[in-house]
Amino acid sequence: MKKILQLFQWSLKVAIFFTLFAFALNNPGDVTVHFFFGTQWTGPIVLMVLGVFTLGLITGVLGMLPKWWRHRKALKNIQDVHAAHQPSSPHAKAPFLAPLSEPPSSAKLYPRPTEPGAPTGAPHGV
Secondary structure, eight states, X not given: OHHHHXXXXXXXXXXXXXHHHHHHHXXXXXXXXXXXXXXXXXXXXXXXXXXXHHHHHHHHHHHHHHHHXXXXXXXXXXXXXXXXXXXXXXXXXXXXXXXXXXXXXXHHHSOOOSSTTOOOSOOTTO
């Protein structure tokens, strides 16, 4: 399944590349961009589209940076707390979490009968 997804991603990238390449070949003309105070720039439309795409990419990355930094800081705090709970000696075997082999707490409250028909001590209908 993983190979199929990788193949799909690569085929999508190739399709996007060839679409943009065909766009560049079909639009060889120049475009004029008028800025403020009477300034203007004339250049190929492909460079204009590439420039706008790059500006959008930079804006998106800069918009994500604060959240990304907060997530990294939170992850570092979690790792520090986890490291503080680890035993100092490498030979100590104190588990941080309860092992999965223990029975659930309800099994301790209402033990199963050892003989068929023996009372469990649990109220009826529960």
